[in-house]
Amino acid sequence: MEDIKLSEKLNVANIAIQNYLTNSLKSFGSGNIVDGMRYALLGGKGLRGFLVMESAALMGVTKANAISAAAAVEALHTYSLVHDDLPCMDDDDLRRGIPTIHKKWDEATAVLVGDALQTFAFELLSQRECSDDPNIRINLISSLARAVGAQGMVLGQAQDIEAESSSHPLGLDDISELQRNKTGALIEWSAVAGAILACEDPKELREYSQALGLAFQIVDDILDVEGDSNIVGKAVGKDNDAGKATFVSLLGLAPAKLRAQALADEACNALEPFGDRALTLKKLAQFVVSREK
């Protein structure tokens, strides 16, 4: 019952974020690029945007004041998916259950749609609608740039590609660092963005977000082994086929599940000081480890 409520809450937030993105793109007119941006933004789970809105709620920031940052992180995340799916990267035909941009259009369009989505994310954060306070907007922009650039998400993707062609197999520490960059940094930003919007910096949210980011990635690895591609919305079994070191290959399936659960519990414990006010974020941590896609 509780979980149904959480997934409903996630859906409601996701629809609000999608509507916000659609409205923000209205003035962009039509053409391959903006059509591709709209197409790519469709059908995401909205997990990162939800994290922004819920961490904001915990810090006393209203949904109306958090939705712009939530939309920005979804645009940024979508850019990374569009580029990661390219033939020269992960070469995926399917994303979110529909053909990837380079399959539906072509590679050039996919590169440009990803480029424009990254720009769009920074544009959303720079607008007054995001926050009346220019200092808050600047803090969101500079922290997001650090999280996703050559010291964060892009570095993680490069490390991931390098690992595939390396004869030196990665250990648990390497994988943890790689994934903290590739996936964790943006999830952490999302969970901390609410605090930035409130001009706060509680260590509890940082601890929560770090444990959550790692749990999320371990579950991704588990879904690559156990998931149903129709539910996950993308190809599964790819890591195993590629002989890639993952949390599952290094730990084993059952211990990986235990580790993900322990991290979710750790994330919840970090938020204890907030009591019931953090109930949704705690449920979200449990949802992340029980998700099927």
Added chain:
Amino acid sequence: MEDIKLSEKLNVANIAIQNYLTNSLKSFGSGNIVDGMRYALLGGKGLRGFLVMESAALMGVTKANAISAAAAVEALHTYSLVHDDLPCMDDDDLRRGIPTIHKKWDEATAVLVGDALQTFAFELLSQRECSDDPNIRINLISSLARAVGAQGMVLGQAQDIEAESSSHPLGLDDISELQRNKTGALIEWSAVAGAILACEDPKELREYSQALGLAFQIVDDILDVEGDSNIVGKAVGKDNDAGKATFVSLLGLAPAKLRAQALADEACNALEPFGDRALTLKKLAQFVVSREK
């Protein structure tokens, strides 16, 4: 003699911008991505960065206060070159006289280096070093995002690709719109950035920048016909080989040269109200139409 002085001034500014970029990347460590960023940033003319610094000087902003925005525009411009050179786009082997990123590394690295350079540009603009005033930083970021996203530079690149495969040949108005997006928007931003840094918005600089941006592109088309690839630093004759409509194919070579010169004069006239204070920017407009690379 005057022209030598201008190119010396441009060189001095370019070295300062390159040093600034190198220093800013120091904390990024090493690895394929940051090595690729450094490599791609090498050897640019620094024209856009110089425009930022000279428009800033005209508005009474010191070089020290303009260099961060100048570095940002060079990073942004370099990202666009790295992606435009990809096999799925213009498929160029040579840029700035050296192998393109996807030739020296591979396509995945080129996509990621471009991505990280875009992020880096926004990061530079978000830092206090760029301006003490967060409102100024926000204005630089939001105007840059508008100039280079799905309504600006990326749109122009998409229009350019579409034109190549279209059976409907472009006319002069189409080419002008395409180039204003693809090249003009970033040149215009550079020439207006100095005013943003000074919290001013003089129409003279906007007029100058628009004429300059168009002149710049016409000269690019002329160099594709008349240029020496060893001097230009990239392949020439590609547009003609592809049967692509350009200012030269539509106007003819001699009229295109006259048009570029008329635009340079127009740019200079726009700055008349500033008298000799605008001398460098005026010389720059003349330099743009007489450049050999």
